[in-house]
Amino acid sequence: MSERSYDGDAVLRIGGAEYRCRAWLVWWTELAPAPAQAAGPVRGPQDVGRWEGKLRFDNEDDAVSAWFASDERHALVLVQGQFAAVTVVDMDGPFLLVDGAGSPPF
DSSP states (O other), rough: OEEEEEEEEEEEETTTTEEEEEEEEEEOOOOOOTTTTTTTTTOOOOOOEEEEEEEESSSSSHHHHTTTTTTOOOEEEEEETTTEEEEEEEETTEEEEEEEESOOOO
């Protein structure tokens, strides 16, 4: 298993608006099953992994605005000059919890 994390500035783009925030994100991979254990043919890279984390806004009003900006909760997060797709899965005060798949932007 491999893991790396990011703790720094970010921008969330959702519903046509942008929100500056602080991101705490973690990315990890797990070993793919051995070919004999795989349910079907193995396609594509097996170490792409998943990532998730929290976005903290300066105030709860920005978090609420971002939460209600899109019914589908699909967004982009900009970290270190790279955008990545995320799904906003929950809101907790000034925090939005996000999930991403594939290569992270950090």
